[in-house]
Amino acid sequence: MSSKGKPGVWITGASSGIGRSTAIEFVSAGSKVFVSARRETELSNINNDLSGSKLKVEVYPCNVSSYTKVEETANNILESHSIDCLINNAGITSFKSAVNNSIQEINDIINTNLLGAIYSIKAVLPHMVERGGGTIINVLSVVTRKVFTNSSAYSASKMGLLGYTNSLREEVRKYKIKVINILPGATSTDMWSHEVKEKNPGRMMKSEEIAKIILWAYMQKENLVTEEILLRPMDGDL
Numbered sequence: 001m002s003s004k005g006k007p008g009v010w011i012t013g014a015s016s017g018i019g020r021s022t023a024i025e026f027v028s029a030g031s032k033v034f035v036s037a038r039r040e041t042e043l044s045n046i047n048n049d050l051s052g053s054k055l056k057v058e059v060y061p062c063n064v065s066s067y068t069k070v071e072e073t074a075n076n077i078l079e080s081h082s083i084d085c086l087i088n089n090a091g092i093t094s095f096k097s098a099v100n101n102s103i104q105e106i107n108d109i110i111n112t113n114l115l116g117a118i119y120s121i122k123a124v125l126p127h128m129v130e131r132g133g134g135t136i137i138n139v140l141s142v143v144t145r146k147v148f149t150n151s152s153a154y155s156a157s158k159m160g161l162l163g164y165t166n167s168l169r170e171e172v173r174k175y176k177i178k179v180i181n182i183l184p185g186a187t188s189t190d191m192w193s194h195e196v197k198e199k200n201p202g203r204m205m206k207s208e209e210i211a212k213i214i215l216w217a218y219m220q221k222e223n224l225v226t227e228e229i230l231l232r233p234m235d236g237d238l
């Protein structure tokens, strides 16, 4: 182990939903966890929830749509730690038709979901190459497998990241860097309106369930890479 101590896991979009559950799942399994998102108070609240257990995540607020901010955050983490795993989870959508989506909304979705993930990868990749290994996990979506309306910019962002990371995977095998894509279907989080969640009680997946699968994929330390996992509610898509 390097003088920087135990290598950690950097999770973007960890202030709620799948990212928050993933942070708790990883820290509970003994990982050192660095959490990022725009809302610092929500990130700090993870430690309030963990306070009875002596477990703790390290908070690094970061808006992933700014490369300057992403690079600064990665460098801040790397000053005192190694990063063994990056989980690109930060994401937004609008649930609007292409006609009704404003240019600002489209920019925000592409800048966060696609460029934000690419920026985070670029910020940690030299470090992973240098240390001779690592894992990059991307939370994509079932929209990369099936057509949904009112999701055009969102689908473009997730399919763009699928293409980027499929190419990346082949480039970085030689450095022992694993690239894992998780493709969840409908999961009950703040991304969905209260109306949709109330209309589908018990039907949507839980963020805690997705988090367990992400941890499982990360833990496969043998001579294999789990390249892609598609997760759907038992009763199918909404």
Ligand SMILES: NC(=O)c1ccc[n+]([C@@H]2O[C@H](COP(=O)([O-])OP(=O)(O)OC[C@H]3O[C@@H](n4cnc5c(N)ncnc54)[C@H](OP(=O)(O)O)[C@@H]3O)[C@@H](O)[C@H]2O)c1
Pocket: 012, 013, 014, 015, 016, 017, 018, 019, 036, 037, 038, 039, 040, 042, 062, 063, 064, 065, 088, 089, 090, 091, 092, 112, 116, 139, 140, 141, 142, 183, 184, 185, 186, 187, 188, 189, 190, 191, 192, 207
């Ligand atoms: N829920 C689903 O049905 C579903 C299905 C497939 C895939 N996904 C994907 O799962 C991921 C997590 O979403 P979720 O469902 O858990 O929804 P969520 O609870 O709304 O979580 C989204 C997270 O992304 C963060 N975020 C948004 N914009 C950001 C930015 N510019 N910079 C940094 N962080 C940002 C949010 O934090 P701040 O607001 O504090 O920045 C929040 O922590 C997304 O990539 C989403 O596309 C979700």
